[in-house]
Amino acid sequence: xxxxxxxxxxxxLLDSGGVVEDPERIATYTMDQRQLFTxxxxxxxxxxxxxxxxxxxxxxxxxxxxxxxxxxxxxxxGGATPDASxxxxxxxLERMDRIREIDPVSMSISVDAGAILKNVQxxxxxxxLLLPLSLGxxxxxxxxxxIGTNAGGLSVVRYGMTRDLLLGIExxxxxxxxxxDMRKLRKNxxxxxxxxxxxxxxxxxxxxxxxxxxxxxxxxxxxxAWLKLAKDAPIAELLTLIHRESAYLxxxxxxxxxxxxxxxxxxxxxxxxxxxxxxxxVLVEFASSSRHLDLDxxxxxxxxxxxxxxxxxxALLAQSGSQRTAMWRLRxxxxxxxxxxNGSVKHDISVPLSSIQRFLDLAGSQVRSYDADLxxxxxxHVGDGNLHYNVLVxxxxxxxxxxxxxxxxxxxxxxxxxxxxxxxxxxxxGVGRFxxxxxxxxxxxxxxxxxxxxxxxFDPADIMNAGAIVCPMGGKSAS
Amino acid sequence: xxxxxxxxxxxxLLDSGGVVEDPERIATYTMDQRQLFTxxxxxxxxxxxxxxxxxxxxxxxxxxxxxxxxxxxxxxxGGATPDASxxxxxxxLERMDRIREIDPVSMSISVDAGAILKNVQxxxxxxxLLLPLSLGxxxxxxxxxxIGTNAGGLSVVRYGMTRDLLLGIExxxxxxxxxxDMRKLRKNxxxxxxxxxxxxxxxxxxxxxxxxxxxxxxxxxxxxAWLKLAKDAPIAELLTLIHRESAYLxxxxxxxxxxxxxxxxxxxxxxxxxxxxxxxxVLVEFASSSRHLDLDxxxxxxxxxxxxxxxxxxALLAQSGSQRTAMWRLRxxxxxxxxxxNGSVKHDISVPLSSIQRFLDLAGSQVRSYDADLxxxxxxHVGDGNLHYNVLVxxxxxxxxxxxxxxxxxxxxxxxxxxxxxxxxxxxxGVGRFxxxxxxxxxxxxxxxxxxxxxxxFDPADIMNAGAIVCPMGGKSAS
Numbered sequence: 001x002x003x004x005x006x007x008x009x010x011x012x013l014l015d016s017g018g019v020v021e022d023p024e025r026i027a028t029y030t031m032d033q034r035q036l037f038t039x040x041x042x043x044x045x046x047x048x049x050x051x052x053x054x055x056x057x058x059x060x061x062x063x064x065x066x067x068x069x070x071x072x073x074x075x076x077x078g079g080a081t082p083d084a085s086x087x088x089x090x091x092x093l094e095r096m097d098r099i100r101e102i103d104p105v106s107m108s109i110s111v112d113a114g115a116i117l118k119n120v121q122x123x124x125x126x127x128x129l130l131l132p133l134s135l136g137x138x139x140x141x142x143x144x145x146x147i148g149t150n151a152g153g154l155s156v157v158r159y160g161m162t163r164d165l166l167l168g169i170e171x172x173x174x175x176x177x178x179x180x181d182m183r184k185l186r187k188n189x190x191x192x193x194x195x196x197x198x199x200x201x202x203x204x205x206x207x208x209x210x211x212x213x214x215x216x217x218x219x220x221x222x223x224x225a226w227l228k229l230a231k232d233a234p235i236a237e238l239l240t241l242i243h244r245e246s247a248y249l250x251x252x253x254x255x256x257x258x259x260x261x262x263x264x265x266x267x268x269x270x271x272x273x274x275x276x277x278x279x280x281x282v283l284v285e286f287a288s289s290s291r292h293l294d295l296d297x298x299x300x301x302x303x304x305x306x307x308x309x310x311x312x313x314x315a316l317l318a319q320s321g322s323q324r325t326a327m328w329r330l331r332x333x334x335x336x337x338x339x340x341x342n343g344s345v346k347h348d349i350s351v352p353l354s355s356i357q358r359f360l361d362l363a364g365s366q367v368r369s370y371d372a373d374l375x376x377x378x379x380x381h382v383g384d385g386n387l388h389y390n391v392l393v394x395x396x397x398x399x400x401x402x403x404x405x406x407x408x409x410x411x412x413x414x415x416x417x418x419x420x421x422x423x424x425x426x427x428x429x430g431v432g433r434f435x436x437x438x439x440x441x442x443x444x445x446x447x448x449x450x451x452x453x454x455x456x457x458f459d460p461a462d463i464m465n466a467g468a469i470v471c472p473m474g475g476k477s478a479s
Numbered sequence: 480x481x482x483x484x485x486x487x488x489x490x491x492l493l494d495s496g497g498v499v500e501d502p503e504r505i506a507t508y509t510m511d512q513r514q515l516f517t518x519x520x521x522x523x524x525x526x527x528x529x530x531x532x533x534x535x536x537x538x539x540x541x542x543x544x545x546x547x548x549x550x551x552x553x554x555x556x557g558g559a560t561p562d563a564s565x566x567x568x569x570x571x572l573e574r575m576d577r578i579r580e581i582d583p584v585s586m587s588i589s590v591d592a593g594a595i596l597k598n599v600q601x602x603x604x605x606x607x608l609l610l611p612l613s614l615g616x617x618x619x620x621x622x623x624x625x626i627g628t629n630a631g632g633l634s635v636v637r638y639g640m641t642r643d644l645l646l647g648i649e650x651x652x653x654x655x656x657x658x659x660d661m662r663k664l665r666k667n668x669x670x671x672x673x674x675x676x677x678x679x680x681x682x683x684x685x686x687x688x689x690x691x692x693x694x695x696x697x698x699x700x701x702x703x704a705w706l707k708l709a710k711d712a713p714i715a716e717l718l719t720l721i722h723r724e725s726a727y728l729x730x731x732x733x734x735x736x737x738x739x740x741x742x743x744x745x746x747x748x749x750x751x752x753x754x755x756x757x758x759x760x761v762l763v764e765f766a767s768s769s770r771h772l773d774l775d776x777x778x779x780x781x782x783x784x785x786x787x788x789x790x791x792x793x794a795l796l797a798q799s800g801s802q803r804t805a806m807w808r809l810r811x812x813x814x815x816x817x818x819x820x821n822g823s824v825k826h827d828i829s830v831p832l833s834s835i836q837r838f839l840d841l842a843g844s845q846v847r848s849y850d851a852d853l854x855x856x857x858x859x860h861v862g863d864g865n866l867h868y869n870v871l872v873x874x875x876x877x878x879x880x881x882x883x884x885x886x887x888x889x890x891x892x893x894x895x896x897x898x899x900x901x902x903x904x905x906x907x908x909g910v911g912r913f914x915x916x917x918x919x920x921x922x923x924x925x926x927x928x929x930x931x932x933x934x935x936x937f938d939p940a941d942i943m944n945a946g947a948i949v950c951p952m953g954g955k956s957a958s
Contacts, residue, residue, distance in 0.1 A: 105715045105833035106864070150668050158727070161666065163675075164643060179925035186863040187640065187829045187906040189629050189679050190918055191948045194929040196642075196675035200668050217723040236584045244696040247767035248637070248727035288726035292780040293772070301771040350666045354584035384665040385585070427666035439669055446658035450673040450937070457936030458929070469670045 006065060007043045010089070013055050018095070020044040029090050032081040033074045034346075036403065036434070039082035041068070044090045050170060050178060050209040056091060057207065057463070058176035066466045067091050069203035071114065071145030074137040076346065077432030079149065079202040083467050091207060093144050099123045100210070107215040108167055108184035113144030113208045120213070129215040132159035136335060144208045150200040152428035157243075157383030158251040158287075159216065161428070162199060168212030169195035174205070174459040184212045197454060202430055203465040205458040217289035219251075223299035224286075224318040226327050229279030233311040235382055236353045241309065242284060243383075245302045249295065252285035253383030254331050259392075260379040263337030264330050272326035277313040282382070283331050331379075338377050343399045344390035345406045349418045350427030353385045362417045363389060370410045386427040389414060415442065431469045439469065485544060486522045489568070492534050497574070499523035508569050511560040512553045513825075515882065515913070518561035520547070523569040529649060529657060529688040535570060536686065536942070537655035545945045546570050548682035550593065550624030553616040555825065556911030558628065558681040562946050570686060572623050578602045579661075579689065586694040587646055587663035592623030592687045599692070608694040611638035615814060623687045629679040631907035636722075636862030637730040637766075638695065640907070641678065647691030648674035653684070653938040663691045676933060681909055682944040684937040696768035698730075702778035703765075703797040705806050708758030712790040714861055715832045720788065721763060722862075724781045728774065731764035732862030733810050738871075739858040742816030743809050751805035756792040761861070762810050810858075817856050822878045823869035824885045828897045829906030832864045841896045842868060849889045865906040868893060894921065910948045918948065 011019050020026055021043050031038045047053045060067050066088035070080040082088035093114030100110040104127050111120055117131075117138040124131040133146060135153030145151070147169075151162045159165070168182040179194060198208050229235070235255060243250055258276035265271040274281070286295050296317065303315040318324040338344040351359045360378070367374055373394070380387040391406055393399045415425040415438060425438045440448070448470065456472040458464075490498050499505055500522050509518045526532045539546050545567035549559040561567035572593030579589040583606050590599055596610075596617040603610040612625060614632030624630070626648075630641045638644070647661040658673060677687050708714070714734060722729055737755035744750040754760070765774050775796065782794040797803040817823040830838045839857070846853055852873070859866040870885055872878045894904040894917060904917045919927070927949065935951040937943075 103831065103833050105719060106831040107719075108831070150672075152666055152668075156666070160643070163672075164639070173925070173929065177925050177928050179929050180923045181926050183901050183903070184831045185829050185901070185903055185906075186832075187631055187635070187860075187865050188903040189631075189907050189909050190903055190905045190914075190922065191679065191910050192676065192684075192930045192933050193629075193642070193679055194926050194933070196678075197671065197929070197933070199675075200670065200672055205671075217719075217726075240584055240586075240696075244768045245771060247696075247769040247772055289723045290726040290777070290781075292724060292777050293726055298769070298771050302769075350664050352582065352585040352587070352663045353665075354582050381666075386666050422662050422664070424662070424664055424667045424669055426669050427664075428668050430668050431670050435669075443669065444659045446652070446656050447660050447673050449656050450652065450658050450676070451671045453936040454671050454673070454676070454933070457932040 009059050009063070010043065010045055010056065013059065014045060014047065014052060018046045018048060020046065029070060029073060029092065030082060032078045034076060036400065037078055037081055040084050040086040041082045041088055041090050042086055044092050046092050046095045048095045050172065053091065053172045053207055053209050054176045054178055057172050057174065060089065061175060061461065061463050065089055067463055068465050069093070069144070069207045071142030072116065072137065072140040074141045074145065075149065075432050076429040077434045079430050079432030079468055080145070081433065088466070093142060096209060102127045103184060104129060106184050108212055109215055110168070110182055110184070110210065110212045111143055112210055113142065115143050117141050117143060117146060124215050125218060128218050130218045131213060132216050133162060133165060136332065143211055147199055147208050147211060148202045149430040152381065152384065152386065154254065154381065155251045156381055157253050158248070163196070165213045166195055166199060166211060167214050169198060169208060170210030171198055171206045171208045174461070174463045182210055182212050197458070200430065202432060202468050204455060204469050206464060219287035219289050220291065221293070221295045222285060222287045222324065223295035224324040224327055225284045225299055225303060226274050226316045227282040227284060227306065227312045228275065228277030228314040229281060230311055230313045231278035233279035234357055236356050238306060238311045239353065239383060241306060242302055245305060246286050246298065249286040249288050249298065251287045252283060254283040254379070255382035256281050256331060256334065256379040257377070259375060260334045260377040261330060263341060263377055264333040267333050267337040267340050268329065272330060274327060274330055283327055334377065334379055338390060338392065342393040342395050344377055344392050345403050345411065347389040347411060347414055348427050348429040349389045349414070349423060349425070350384070350386045351418055351421045351423030355421040355423065356382060356385060356387070359387070359418060359421055359423065363414050366413045366417065367391065367410065370413070433467050436469065488538050488542070489522065489524055489535060492538065493524060493526065493531060497525045497527065499525065508549060508552060508571065509561060511557045513555060515879065516557055516560055519563050519565040520561045520567055520569050521565055523571050525571050525574045527574045529651065532570065532651045532686055532688050533655045533657055536651050536653065539568065540654060540940065540942050544568055545942055547944050548572070548623070548686045550621030551595065551616065551619040553620045553624065554628065554911050555908040556913045558909050558911030558947055559624070560912065567945070572621060575688060581606045582663060583608060585663050587691050588694055589647070589661055589663070589689065589691045590622055591689055592621065594622050596620050596622060596625060603694050604697060607697050609697045610692060611695050612641060612644060615811065622690055626678055626687050626690060627681045628909040631860065631863065631865070633733065633860065634730045635860060636732050637727070642675070644692045645674055645678060645690060646693050648677060648687060649689030650677055650685045650687045653940070653942045661689055661691050676937070679909065681911060681947050683934060683948050685943060698766035698768050699770065700772070700774045701764060701766045701803065702774035703803040703806055704763045704778055704782060705753050705795045706761040706763060706785065706791050707754065707756030707793040708760060709790055709792045710757035712758035713836055715835050717785060717790045718832065718862060720785060721781055724784060725765050725777065728765040728767050728777065730766045731762060733762040733858070734861035735760050735810065735813065735858040736856070738854060739813045739856040740809060742820060742856055743812040746812050746816040746819050747808065751809060753795070753806060753809055762806055813856065813858055817869060817871065821872040821874050823856055823871050824882050824890065826868040826890060826893055827906050827908040828868045828893070828902060828904070829863070829865045830897055830900045830902030834900040834902065835861060835864060835866070838866070838897060838900055838902065842893050845892045845896065846870065846889065849892070912946050915948065
């Protein structure tokens, strides 16, 4: 079947704005976010309604054409990139970006899956509420992608992951069936919670077209502090103390090593003079929607306790909005700092909180044994046991080649260490195409068997994002 | 096949304590919690290990014997009761009740699925931590059942349902495959989160044998208040205010009507003199693990605001542990009060928070039109939009007959009203055998189709708790 035969039936379904065939425009959809791989497609389809999504899926199934659903194309794991065959069509949700409804009393927001995260945050804030999902890609990633990867980010310690925020869903299955359950209920125990299957499924079970998300009261007060850690400070114990003594007001506990801070500092024109202690630094934030709590007073009391334990050498409490912004800017510029250097090989590790220190020790030894000249940028959402354990690409080497080499050698050692500590090779970035071999390597066989059953149940012909995560039973590869 | 042929192979698998065949002892397992239905079985099997569970399942599959998994047998919906055929065997997890591990730094607890909820709470508390799952049946219900029904209860507004607490799982699938994923990770985005399928599945997809649950810091301070509501007080708006101004310290928001309070009062020998206002009453609790927050001061400030709005006629702040206990006792004795009267027909309604008042108005009219003499006991976890909207069985009528009559007439009217408001017929009690027809009546067909796909994927031969929730595709009935 030639490409024109592929695309013709879709043209009949969609208006002219709904089919992209120009190779230059297509190119922005076929390269993955980290520019590690470029796939191929004959067209990008942009449905405007759920009905059009269902029609596309039915047509694709009829012709045996694979579908790669795409939101903001910000996957770190090649989760939204077609393969090289050119036989998969991209279905971009970008035209389905409406805010459907905000219900301030129920504290919920209903949106199209193509809505950009930042726009949903803004719509919630305009109604005096908070969408408590915040991550680096928020200005371009879309809600459907957040659901597909169970996105985490910067306030999971308080509000949870995307899964914890999802109240309702609308999705199109691989046979065109529409699941429509856009209720905004906190509780609805009526059999299997079908929407859970889509969370973290990276477009392999169907296409999410709409979602209801829970909101929280908008914090009106924040207290933000920068903690310089003492040598060998036990991070998890510090977290335990701050978690307990802040009650439930802790929203952020972000760890950074000195090297990561330096990288960020170098990438900022007018950087704040915030450094790390020998054990690194932690950005801590409390937030509250109450007018009756003095958060600065609470933070001061908690910091005094933390300093008393000897874990913290020095603590700075932001005295103004601009000091707070400066602290956050430093934390959020780390990925950009890595990029300016020559990029990094990313390891999105998570271990039980009690094993963080042990992981840092063991992994550090592994890196030194592998190549004593390698430099690390280690930071992350330690409040959730999540470390971005990144190996910096040396300035003078080819980024792609270096990445391939590390990922086939040192990375596996690091993942082995995480696994031995009961951890995982992907805390919040997902599996996609890049980490499929890791899923096979590290997952319990019973769990993989169950995953393949789920895939088979929803998409036996492997139409939906084939190549990502797992293939159906009877499919071509073992995982 | 005679019953002895049924039971013989299981006897070979298990020690003598593992097979119950005595009809009198069996009888306590075959009657449902609400004593509405008695099923039949030829034996109760009590495996002591996960391996024995897997062996039982394989044997049952081989002989085509259906399995009904059972924890504490406290389902309100007949979720753990075999049918009348006598061909289903009960697999009780009661001998698998170990606490496997507590990790205070990771704030997690690993347990056998047969562990009694109260025992897990106690083990956590002994380590200075809180298992934030608390419900009426806690002294007898078991963790596997809590997972199977996604149990909610008294602190969902702060801590979420069982789903929100589940970090890891061990389960035996219908073909004997063991899924073993007992990691205690907050974040692990590596493909489909298989454990989510088991939450709310009521034993129809496999048998949960172990679980890792997340814990919270143990609250060291509590402030508890009893609010008497003004006439027509807008409950959801009051919740919004208290939720916002308590920041994240609100753990309980329990609504009660005057009738429910009276029933509880009559069932207590030395009842506290706590009544309702014209709009009912609300039990509010704040809890905190911090030594740096004065919760009484916060509660007083929040209550003053609430009174100012005119929603609240009067508010009593518990001044001692015994006052606090008295408030809780009144709330928790309501089900017992109903039972002593002559029981109730239960409706476990949930609606969006913004529709609570509207539901109460519409449902009240429906009840009055149906029979002006009927009395209601309405209370519930209104912080989650969950109302236990119970119709009291008149003293002089047969409870079973009355229940059947109401459930086939008035109940459907009430559920219709909930559904029209975007609500549900089962907030936290599940579906089981009793509410299967309601699932078919009220669920989106796409969602039902997806549920049947999931059932088919995990249990195509309908071995696991056949008769509850849905049957596989190609099965005997439509849902």
